[in-house]
Amino acid sequence: MSVDPACPQSLPCAEASDYKDSSPTPVICGPEENYPSLQMSSAEMSRTETISPLPYSMDLLIQDSPDSSTSPKGKQPTSTEKSATKKEDKVPIKKQKTRTVFSSTHLCVLNDRFQRQKYLKLSNILNLNYTQVKTWFQNQRMKSKNNGVTQASVPTYPSLYSSYHQEWLVNTTGNLPMWSNQTWSNSTWSSQTWNIQSCSNHSWNAETWCTHPFYNCGEEFLQFCIQFQPNSPVSDLEADLESPYVTQQTTRYLSTSETMDLFLNYFTNMQPEDV
DNA sequence: TACCCGTTCGCG
């Protein structure tokens, strides 16, 4: 019932290190520099259009997947085939689509990785352990459930003062009035709450937010802010090396102005098609 | 095994 005061994080630490040991994230998930990079890949762009986007790790896992199950082997064009394609040069060649059929083993491994990666990736970024992130999500689910879906847990972002983006937002999202008149108190912004924070006096509800084109930009912005926190590790790998899960993290705060500057800097450098 | 849910407990 009570937590052992000698080692309050013994269980989370053990669990986290289990994942850490068995899941060499930087290797399996690809280069971590994907996060500091603010350029959205085509995969990420398509991800923003999906209702339930895959994490980056899935994109990276899938992108180089061999198409062995569906693509006939030895499909290298023969000399006759080459000449045939030369003849058809004038005709627009329709590149044949291939659809990868994952084996049950593939799906098993991928799903397993996906389930854990959801929290692993975030925990690495935030330099928290896996259990802390998972618990936070659980508590947030309970919190939003108790408060009602439309009243709380609608993540919001500050006004954009870039007229370029503001115009684009209006045009693409309809009559959402959120980018102009919100006031942001200091309590609105903290290192833990600015990314997923409800604002009680705005006109958003879950639907308007979830259909907003910035809905999927939270993680990129999050990474962007972390990147610019002066005391933050440069990379996830560096974070792992110098500060394992055992350490009790101290909360770092960004001031309102700092966060606003980061936000504006981030989104004003982003092209609309990136969003 | 992850999630739900009630609960405890520490902190400001």
Add this chain to the structure above:
DNA sequence: CGCGAACGGGTA
């Protein structure tokens, strides 16, 4: 005293 992190039992 309220909030939120964390715990532990139950469940599918």
